[in-house]
Amino acid sequence: MDARILRELIREQKVDFESPGPEGLVERLVERDVLEKVSGLLKLPHVLVISGMRRSGKSTLLKEIRNNFFRDEQVYYLNFEDERLIGFSAGDFNLLYETFIELFGKHRIFFFDEIQNIEGWEHFVRRMYDRGFKFVITGSNSSLLSRELGSKLTGRYVGVELFPFSFGEFLKFRNIPVPEKPLTEERGLIRGAFNEYLEKGGIPEYLRFENSELLKTLYDNILYRDILVRYGLGEEKAFRELALYLFSNYTSEINYSKLQKLLGLGSANTVKNYVGYLENSYMVFTIPRYDYSLKKQIYSPKKVYVIDSAFINLVSFKFSRDRGKLLENLVFLELKRRYREVYFHKGKQECDFIVTENKQPVEAIQVSVSLDDNREREYGGLLEALEAYDLDSGLILTESDEFEEVSRGKTIVVKPIWKWLLELF
Structure with a gap:
């Protein structure tokens, strides 16, 4: 890495990072919900890892963290997305640290953005962490981060996931x-x-x-740069068709074997891997059917959800844009923000979401536009889940209904989705 270019880049990025940005930009810093959790985690000496989809606000969150918790301290900052860092390798981290000291003096806090772009980064972080330095890092690939963190930083990091607003x-x-x-x-x-x-x-x-072109560019960049190129996939057409299929069939169950035949891919395992790459990049999520048998959970069909409704409206076919499905996808995303363990129930009837703690069901939730025409179906699926998992009450989220009643000895709470979304706000 050319030291002269590195100095120039560090200076430029420091100015951008510490600037509030022109009036009206997102950089006016909408305070993110995860900031309270971050506040507690920063009290630990551990490396703080922030992961999430590209353009979900990770860089802006770093600014919030600096402004809220490190305002009176000098912070070393580098964003590894800069194209001038293409030649940067793990062996250049010592030069980077030396350049930081040359420009700003000796300090103890590093902020690294999109760290997954540098193979072997975890070796430097581990070495400096052991010497007492503090790191806040972001990345856009959950699998790469977890593998690298697990190999070199086990027990030395804490993490949060950042979603779109x-x-x-x-x-x-x-x-x-x-x-x-x-x-x-x-x-x-x-x-x-x-x-x-x-x-x-x-x-x-x-x-x-x-501007929809921004969304299209983001979608294409993630598929091409973060998946097709990173994993060296040769079946670009089939992979893009798979992505389109998932975005057009969100909230539905998927079957890897059927998708393999539909797309003409080599095996069901190839489809599973491709879906996994999309999940690692935070584009889609899959959840299993809840079962007390872990083996049945693993091999049962999964339901798929999408990271943001803007992508659904951009990418999916128009006939698939069902308001009820959009609402269900929205509720799922909020559940992902609040909890780690989310499943669905399927017996004789279905219940959209089962929330668990330590693998045990604690909440059952149905989502519907309204209860005017399908009360029996929504109640039936919810009550079946409540009885199956011995829960006393369940929740039905709709656009505007709001009441509470007892049915078959179970309490049914019905409330508007917008109210539920703001309960923790």
């Missing part, structure tokens, strides 16, 4: 206040914003410009 963050971005007890006009504004959020999603850059 939640509904609460979206309201902050739109400068819409949320009173404790909103009046008619305030409820109207919030519900109007909810409809916009359901359509446009929460990717910060897209919300700023509302």
